Amino acid sequence: MEVLEETSLLDQTLSRRLELAALRRTWHEARFALATRIQKLQILQSQQFQLAETLDLRCCSQEQVFEDLLIQRASAELRDIDRALSCMQARSYGICRVCRCDIAIPRLQKQPDATLCATCIEERLETLSADAL
Numbered sequence: 161m162e163v164l165e166e167t168s169l170l171d172q173t174l175s176r177r178l179e180l181a182a183l184r185r186t187w188h189e190a191r192f193a194l195a196t197r198i199q200k201l202q203i204l205q206s207q208q209f210q211l212a213e214t215l216d217l218r219c220c221s222q223e224q225v226f227e228d229l230l231i232q233r234a235s236a237e238l239r240d241i242d243r244a245l246s247c248m249q250a251r252s253y254g255i256c257r258v259c260r261c262d263i264a265i266p267r268l269q270k271q272p273d274a275t276l277c278a279t280c281i282e283e284r285l286e287t288l289s290a291d292a293l
Contacts, residue, residue: 176254179265184248187241187272194238201231244272256280 205227247253254263256277263277276284 176262176265180248180254183265183268183272184245186269187244187248191238191241191245194234194241198231198234198238201227201234205231240271240273244268247273 205224208223208227244253254265254268255261256263256279257275258280259277261277261279263274267274267278
């Protein structure tokens with residue numbers, strides 16, 4: 161019976177490693193796409209800034225504000241992915257920093273830099289709710 165349990169544990173560990181390796185590839189691809197997008201937005205923004213200086217158009221400044229927001233959002237996503245990749249390299253990725261349990265893969269897919277498992281998040285929210293009352 162113990163041999164079956166050990167085999168099952170090894171299968172789970174291998175499966176988790178494969179899922180994390182797939183996530184690593186996904187984050188590297190997403191990082192490249194975001195970096196490229198940010199670069200293109202910055203080039204476009206620079207061109208529009210030059211146009212705005214030449215024509216002094218207010219609509220250009222509205223577009224520039226929108227592009228600033230897009231760049232900020234993409235930069236934040238890039239920071240999250242960089243943080244996730246850094247944790248992967250340090251072999252601490254996907255492990256809850258409170259209880260040391262594995263963080264579910266679907267959660268990591270939605271939030272690459274997640275550091276808490278669902279159980280610990282729920283406990284924190286309950287504590288915050290109780291403190292608020």
